[in-house]
Amino acid sequence: MGEGDEGYGEWQELVGAALLGTDRRRGGGPAGSPEALLDAAAVHAVRRRAGLRPAGARPRPEPAPRDPRPVPPEAAGHRLAQLLAGRGGPVNGGGRRGSAPDLTELLPQWLAAAGRHGYRAPDALVPALLDAARARSDLRPHALALAGTRGLWLARMNPDWRFALRGGAGGGELPEVTDPSAVERLWEEGLFAERVALLGAVRAHEPAAAPRLLATTWASERAEDRLMFLDSLRSGLSLEDESFLEAALGDRSRNVRATAAELLSALPQSALAGRMAERALACVGPEGVTPPAECDAGMLRDGVVKRPPAGRGERAWWLGQVVEAAPLSCWRERFGGLGPAEMVALPVAAAEGWTEELHAAWCRAAVRQRDPEWSRALLGPASAPPAAGPGTASLAERAKLLETLPDAERAAWVAEFIRAHGLSEAFQLLGVCVVPWAGALGRAVVDALDIAREAGSYPWSFSGVMGLAERCLDPAEAVRLEALTAAAEEPPDASPGAAAYWAEAFQRLVATLRLRAAMLSELAPA
Numbered sequence: 225m226g227e228g229d230e231g232y233g234e235w236q237e238l239v240g241a242a243l244l245g246t247d248r249r250r251g252g253g254p255a256g257s258p259e260a261l262l263d264a265a266a267v268h269a270v271r272r273r274a275g276l277r278p279a280g281a282r283p284r285p286e287p288a289p290r291d292p293r294p295v296p297p298e299a300a301g302h303r304l305a306q307l308l309a310g311r312g313g314p315v316n317g318g319g320r321r322g323s324a325p326d327l328t329e330l331l332p333q334w335l336a337a338a339g340r341h342g343y344r345a346p347d348a349l350v351p352a353l354l355d356a357a358r359a360r361s362d363l364r365p366h367a368l369a370l371a372g373t374r375g376l377w378l379a380r381m382n383p384d385w386r387f388a389l390r391g392g393a394g395g396g397e398l399p400e401v402t403d404p405s406a407v408e409r410l411w412e413e414g415l416f417a418e419r420v421a422l423l424g425a426v427r428a429h430e431p432a433a434a435p436r437l438l439a440t441t442w443a444s445e446r447a448e449d450r451l452m453f454l455d456s457l458r459s460g461l462s463l464e465d466e467s468f469l470e471a472a473l474g475d476r477s478r479n480v481r482a483t484a485a486e487l488l489s490a491l492p493q494s495a496l497a498g499r500m501a502e503r504a505l506a507c508v509g510p511e512g513v514t515p516p517a518e519c520d521a522g523m524l525r526d527g528v529v530k531r532p533p534a535g536r537g538e539r540a541w542w543l544g545q546v547v548e549a550a551p552l553s554c555w556r557e558r559f560g561g562l563g564p565a566e567m568v569a570l571p572v573a574a575a576e577g578w579t580e581e582l583h584a585a586w587c588r589a590a591v592r593q594r595d596p597e598w599s600r601a602l603l604g605p606a607s608a609p610p611a612a613g614p615g616t617a618s619l620a621e622r623a624k625l626l627e628t629l630p631d632a633e634r635a636a637w638v639a640e641f642i643r644a645h646g647l648s649e650a651f652q653l654l655g656v657c658v659v660p661w662a663g664a665l666g667r668a669v670v671d672a673l674d675i676a677r678e679a680g681s682y683p684w685s686f687s688g689v690m691g692l693a694e695r696c697l698d699p700a701e702a703v704r705l706e707a708l709t710a711a712a713e714e715p716p717d718a719s720p721g722a723a724a725y726w727a728e729a730f731q732r733l734v735a736t737l738r739l740r741a742a743m744l745s746e747l748a749p750a
Contacts, residue, residue, distance in 0.1 A: 335366035435468035485527020492551035504550035513578035515543035547585035564601035699741035
C-alpha cells in the first residue's frame with residue numbers, strides 16, 4: 225500500500241505541474257524541462273495502468289430473439305434512415321418553412337405503411353428508431369411494432385429506452401393462445417408490453433377468454449395497469465364481458481370504476497345500461513326535463529361523478545351523465561315512436577334551458593354507442609352554419625359524431641361542409657377523415673385552397689390546413705396542384721407578399737405529395 229500511495233502522490237504532483245507549469249510549481253514536486261515532465265508522466269501512467277486489476281467479465285447477454293418478418297426493400301430502408309435523421313429542407317427567415325418537404329412529418333406515414341406490409345426495421349436502424357420513439361410519443365405504437373423483438377432486447381440494456389418495455393406489443397413472439405400453460409406462464413412472468421400483446425392475442429382468438437385471464441391476477445395488478453388492461457376490452461366488447469365489468473365497478477381506483485361504467489354503458493343490453501335508462505326516462509320526456517335531485521349511492525356505483533367541474537351546476541352535471549350512459553334505443557317509445565331526427569328537432573324544455581344540455585348528452589351517447597342514425601340526426605346538414613347544428617354548436621363534437629359514420633359518408637359530409645363554409649372551420653373535421661383524402665374531399669380541399677389564394681387571404685392563417693394537406697391529400701392530386709405553384713399577381717387588397725407565400729406553400733405541397741408517392745412505391749414488395 226505504501227508504494228502505491230507514494231506512486232499516487234507523484235502522479236498528483238505531475239498533474240499539478242502540467243496544469244500550473246514547471247516554473248510556477250512550488251514545493252518538492254518534479255521540475256525541469258517540459259520534455260522531462262512528459263517523460264515522467266508517461267512512465268507513471270504506465271505504472272498506474274499496470275497496477276490495476278481487471279474486473280471480471282460479465283456474462284454475455286443472450287442473443288436477441290429471431291424476428292421472422294422481412295426487412296423493407298433497400299430503397300425503403302435508405303428512406304427510413306433519411307427520415308430518422310430528419311434531413312428536411314432549410315427553413316427560410318421569418319418563420320417560413322421553404323418549399324422543401326418536412327421529412328419528420330412523413331415519418332409516421334412511413335412507419336404505418338411499413339407495418340401494413342408486415343416489415344421489421346433493419347437491424348442497424350433499430351437504435352435510431354427507439355430514439356425517435358422516445359422523443360415523440362406519437363411514433364411509439366408503429367415504431368415499437370417495427371422494432372419488434374430486437375427493440376425490446378435493446379430496451380432492456382439501455383435505461384433511455386425503458387419506455388419500450390411498457391409501450392406496446394413490441395412485435396415479440398407470443399405462445400400459441402391454445403396452449404394454456406404457456407399463456408399462463410407469460411401472463412404471470414412477462415414484461416408489461418408482452419402481457420398487453422398476449423391479452424390482445426387471446427382477445428382476438430376468443431373474446432370471452434380475455435376477462436377470464438385478467439381475473440387471475442386482477443387483485444395484484446397496479447392501478448395504472450388495471451386501467452390499461454381494462455381499456456383493451458374495448459375491442460370485441462360484448463355481453464360476455466358484463467360480469468367482469470360489473471365487478472370492476474367496485475374497484476378501489478376511481479379511473480378503473482369510470483372506465484368499467486363507460487364500457488358497460490356501451491352495451492345497451494347490460495344491466496347498467498338498463499339502470500341508467502330507468503333514471504334517464506324519469507328525467508326526460510315530451511313534457512320536458514327534470515334533472516336528478518341528488519346523486520345517490522346507486523348512481524355513484526354506476527359511474528356518475530358527484531362533484532361537477534367549475535362552472536357547471538350539480539343537477540345539470542348529473543343529468544348529462546345519466547342521459548349519456550342510457551341506451552339510445554330507450555327514447556323511441558318514450559317519445560311516442562319518433563325517430564332520432566324528429567326527437568332532436570323537438571324544443572324539449574327550451575324555456576328552462578335544458579335543450580342544449582340534453583343534446584350534448586345525446587351526442588356523447590351516440591359517440592359511445594357508435595350509433596350512426598343518431599349521429600346523422602345530431603350532425604344535421606353539412607350546409608347549415610357551424611353554430612346552428614341541431615345537436616351541438618361544437619365542431620369538436622361534430623368531429624366525434626362523424627367518426628361513427630362510414631368512411632365514404634364521412635368524407636362526403638366534410639366535403640360539403642368545406643364547399644359551404646371554406647377551410648377555416650373545417651380543420652378538426654378533416655382530422656377524422658380517412659387518409660388519403662381522395663375523390664370529392666380531395667377536390668374540395670384543393671378548390672378551397674385555390675379560392676383562398678385568389679382572394680388574397682392571409683396565407684399564414686391556412687398553414688395548419690396546408691400542413692395537414694401535405695400529410696393527407698391523395699398523392700394523385702399533385703397533378704392538379706402543379707398549376708398553382710407559380711406566383712400569381714397579387715390582388716390589390718391582398719396581404720403583402722401573399723402571392724409568393726402561396727406559391728411557395730403549393731410548391732412544398734406538390735413536392736411532399738410526390739415524395740409520399742415515392743415512399744409508397746419503395747415500400748411495395750418486389
